[in-house]
Amino acid sequence: MKSKGRSDDVMNSLDMMELTVKVGAALAEAGFPSSYVSVFVNAPGKVRLQGLCKFPGINRPWSGLPLKVKGVESVETKLR
Helix, strand or coil: CHHHHHHHHHHHHHHHHHHHHHHHHHHHHCCCCCCCEEEEEEECCEEEEEECCCCCCCHHHHHCHHHHCCCCCEEEEEEC
C-alpha cells in the first residue's frame, strides 16, 4: 500500500508542476510583465503570484487571469 501512496504523491507533484507551467504560459501569452514575478502552486489548485512588478496597480487586472486556467481554484497575489 505504501507504494500507492507514493505514486499518488508523485502524481500530485506532477500535476502541480504542470499547473505552474500553464499559469506562467497564460500570463506570458496575455503580455504580463513577468520578469520578476514567479508562479507557485503550493497545493492542488492553489496558485500564488509573488514578486516585484514595475507597474502600479498591476495586481488587480492580472490576478484573475490564472483563474481561467483549467485546474486553478484560487489565486493569492503577493506582488509588490
